[in-house]
Amino acid sequence: MSIPSIVVAVKAVIVQDDRLLIIKRATDDEIYPGTWELVGGKLDFGETLEQALEREVFEETGLRVTVQHLLYATTFLTDSNRQVVLMTYWAHPVATTITLSEEHSDARWVTADEVRQMLLQPILDDLDSHDVWTLIQTKTIN
Numbered sequence: 084m085s086i087p088s089i090v091v092a093v094k095a096v097i098v099q100d101d102r103l104l105i106i107k108r109a110t111d112d113e114i115y116p117g118t119w120e121l122v123g124g125k126l127d128f129g130e131t132l133e134q135a136l137e138r139e140v141f142e143e144t145g146l147r148v149t150v151q152h153l154l155y156a157t158t159f160l161t162d163s164n165r166q167v168v169l170m171t172y173w174a175h176p177v178a179t180t181i182t183l184s185e186e187h188s189d190a191r192w193v194t195a196d197e198v199r200q201m202l203l204q205p206i207l208d209d210l211d212s213h214d215v216w217t218l219i220q221t222k223t224i225n
């Protein structure tokens with residue numbers, strides 16, 4: 084029997100010209116292979132949430148970002164012994180040229196309509212329940 088664990092993770096809502104950046108997990112990924120997601124990952128010991136997000140975005144996409152502020156926080160179980168605490172931030176790209184890590188097979192800047200066909204429903208539910216698309220379209224994020 085494994086010991087229950089809690090993982091802290093950060094994700095980024097990165098927008099350029101009203102399009103959201105999403106990335107696709109590699110087909111050999113251990114968790115959710117071949118699925119689309121927001122950019123981000125796990126917090127390393129000693130990092131701030133913002134430092135972790137900047138590092139993860141750079142590792143996964145080669146992008147440098149400026150983390151603006153927290154959009155929402157949520158938690159969920161990935162199995163009966165693993166809970167994830169997820170903090171999702173608004174982040175502004177310094178540049179838009181992407182260099183993917185080996186953990187991912189594709190990256191796209193997508194519209195609200197396109198993203199609804201690509202992201203998993205729990206991710207869409209979180210974005211919708213926190214009015215993220217309204218914020219993107221009205222540019223009410225600083």
